[in-house]
Amino acid sequence: MTQNDKAINRRNFLRDGLWGGCLAALGIVAGASARKKRKNDLVWQIDPYKCIACDRCATFCVLEDSAVKCVQLYAICGYCDFCPGYFELGATVLDTGAENELCPTGAIKRTFIEEPYYEYDIDEALCIGCAKCVKGCAAFGNGSLFLQVRHDRCLNCNECSIAVACPTGAFKRVPADKPYLLKEAEHA
């Protein structure tokens, strides 16, 4: 009987020891992650200088309507009449006819400012992030159109599906207080 009691005690002692050990281990994990120089939370963003404007952003986002949209950085834009991001390469007439437009959803709005300048705005509700305009603008224009993750839409998934599919590693985590990677104007 005494033998039995001892065994139970030893078992309980071991058990309590293990229990305390586990609690301490969890404490260490908490402490270690708190001690690490706490930066801001991280969010996903596209490095426009690495982006090759494939169309994966349009299709791989877990949202039905991708969180990646085209951004127009007006400071770089040449305000061209024949905008290579707006018009099909073979467009003969420079008007807003759908057959002339590069954008499959008509998400780019063309506004006349003054001769010969036109302003181009992105309608984010229509933009699907296919990067057709990005390609055109980069190949023949100033490259003022580029893709960015729009944080009012992005769910900030732990494993971003687009980042997994991105062929060039342009998708990366950036600090949440600087959540956009806009291009820099060279002429400034």
Next chain:
Amino acid sequence: MRFFSNILLGMAVSLILCGDTSGIERFPPPDFVETDHFIPSPTTPEPRQDVYEYIDAAVLLVALGLASYLVLKKRSRRAIFALTLFSLLYFGFWRKGCVCSIGATQNIVFSIFDPDYAVPVVVVVFFLLPLVFTLFFGRAFCAAVCPLGAIQDMVLARPVRVPGWAESALRLLAYVYLALAILFAATGSAFVICRYDPFISIFRLSGSLNILILGGCLLLIGVFVGRPYCRFLCPYGVILRQLSRLSKWRVTITPDECIQCSLCEDSCPFGAIRRPAVQWPQQEYHIAKTRLTFLLLLLPVLVFFGGWAGSSLKGVTSQAHETVRLAKQIYLEDAGQIEEVMDASTAFRATGQQTKELYEQAADIRARFEVGGWILGGFIGLVIGLKLIGLSVWRQRTDYEADQASCLACGRCYKYCPREHVRLKKTKDGPGKW
């Protein structure tokens, strides 16, 4: 006219630079003379505020506390079910299943191995809180807080009993899954738990078809087999199981004493109720002793073999890392073994980085996969060995008990116990009081 010459110049330049999508400024910025047009800047909407994350953490804390109370003190299946439903709606459909404690494991591992990555506070909270609660109150998290468990609990209509050997064997999958998740997170390759989260597309009501099919299949199986993901796949469940063995308070089927009526025997859809076992059969004692000695000697062999197998799989596992994949692609292209050129390799060549550098990086990563393979393969071997030993050790049990590790604290068994009816004064005072 000036403008069209600009275009022609631009086209000529771009013919040379075609393929570079970062772009260069070919046209000067406009100088508006007729209008004083103001050049706007693009909008930059802010990310979701931190305050919502802290609300999530607070809801998690309250839900865990409430779940523990309902499971251990109130002993009400109906209340537990209500909380499960709430968790499914809040953490699942409202918060769209992210952040979740299961996936948070990877962030913690990643932050240990990557000096530059600091885990957000809320992720640490989601990882630690359920573990701490499990150390005190058992797996109340699984019962009523985890949205992945909740969605499977909802569909469980016709539970069938899974044979013990199948249960033990299938559970190994979860350990392998955990080991792989740690390996991939530690090497910075991928967060596989998130990538193959089967129910996330259901919570978001959108997602890739494959994952949707996976989730649908698991739910279909879940109609007959109680919570297949929790029992056989969940990597976080593996940690919870082990901590639950040590928990201070735990589910007891009977509120006071077991009268050995065996009514509760079939109540558990997760096979977590253990029958009383009073005496080890005499004639089996010697066989069991020999078996145990053999298994104890086998343990180091299994650990070594597991480690060896894990490390020799580095060629396969390291393919999960994009640098290794890219290095392989570049190598095959350079060696002329494949014609097709991928976007990734084109982009790599455009950066002008040396291929030798890339190969060195890839070799480095492969070496890390080898070391990780040894450790985690050894871990799998250890798990198999200990499982075998556990199966051959006899434990005395006088009453019907819920298995500490496997019990998901769902509370289904409570109402099967006649003593529970006495506690609730349903039988003592006669049927009139119902």
